[in-house]
Amino acid sequence: MNRLLKICMVVAVVFSITGCYNDFDDPAPAKVWTDADFSSEQIITIKQLKDMFYAKYAPSSTAGLGKYVEITEDYVIRGKVISSDQAGNVYKSLYIYDETSQSGIELKLMVSNYVYYHIGQTIYVKTKGMALGNYRYMLSLGAMPTAADIEKKYANRNLENQLLVNEHICPGAMGELTDDDILVITPENYQTALNDDALGRLVRFERLTYKEGTSGNNFYPSYLEAIYENGSSEATYKSKSYSAEGLTPTYAYSYNNQRYYGSAWFSYGGTTTEDKGNYIVRVSGYSNFALQPLPEAGKTGNITAIYTKYSSSSGSYITYQLLVNSFDDIDF
Incomplete structure (x- = not known):
């Protein structure tokens, strides 16, 4: 009786394994949730x-x-x-x-x-x-x-x-973005049509002006160099100027396997990055457009990006940052 039970268990395991292989070879279509x-x-x-x-x-x-x-x-x-x-x-x-x-x-x-x-x-x-x-x-x-x-x-x-x-x-189901999915902001409506309710949304900013200069303690364009002092695993960061380092201003820094975030200033007006209508495009050094040159100062164009907000850890020095999906979303 014990022998018969063992045989049945082995047969069950074989069928179970065979079933798994059949599923692997001929997988069912992925579920589309609704x-x-x-x-x-x-x-x-x-x-x-x-x-x-x-x-x-x-x-x-x-x-x-x-x-x-x-x-x-x-x-x-x-x-x-x-x-x-x-x-x-x-x-x-x-x-x-x-x-x-x-x-x-x-x-x-x-x-x-x-x-x-x-x-x-x-x-x-x-x-x-x-x-x-x-x-x-x-x-x-x-x-x-x-x-x-x-x-x-x-x-x-x-x-x-x-x-x-x-x-x-x-x-769920595949689809496409429509015009209704993208908030359009212009020099005429940015003061009234854009607020923190739009954080996390995809926004098209039309006719933004690229700026170079200093706002508070920050200067643009710049990149944020990570330094690991005395073998520390925690980085300290230092903003550096492309021009001061003899580099062409680009969206981010990506040289000799060193990749740092770059920051560039785009504006509808005002004198500081904390003024309404001023935005920082922050780009990763790992992006495939890190070394694309920035526009000439004063040039106007369009940017489609995720609208985000950033501050110091204490909540001060607030800036609004634009997270770009690809270089195709920058039109200058």
Whole structure:
């Protein structure tokens, strides 16, 4: 009897393994998620999600910097993908936009998101167990932070493996961005049509002027050199001028395997980067357009980018930064 039982167990294992190989050789099509996969009570807008944070910390309050709110209810948000990391400028992030509430948000994921999630595609996010965090005034949705993250004022962290990503991110149907998905800002409407409600959205800035010069303690264009002193694993940063270093001003620094963020100033008017209508285009040294030359001072053009906000750790020295998906989105 024991022998017969063992034989049956072996046969069951063989069939099980064979089934796995059949699935591997002929995989089923990937599931395309829709609203029907969730109850109407589950699906909320991105704005409603953000408001859960703002119910505890006012939008412009420094009290919310570095803080997070854990999502404990079984809520789902949905939105169109509006970012791509293919050019190397967006890093470990995916931005989605909800046309219903006209609100966008950053999802903190892994690398190479453009392979799995395409601009215009609908994405559903199961938010329960995730942390809605505030870093330098920008809200993002990610994994719960560790004690070390909180000490460094990081309010959440990236979903670090595919299992976590699969647990929360549900890819929906492919699609395209429409004119309604992109907020258009011009010299005529920037003072009234653009505010912090648009943070995390894809915005087209038309007829911006490229500027060179000093604002406060900062000068533009510049790049941020990382220095590891005395073998330290923690970097200190120093802003450097391209011209002072004998370099052609480019969107970022990428020489001799050293890659640093570059900052360039674009404006609708005003004298400082803190004036309304002034924006910093910050580009990674790892982007494939890092060494593209910047425009001539005073030249006017268009930029389509994710609209973001950044400050010092204390909440002062606020600037609005433009996160560009690719060089095709800069038209000068």
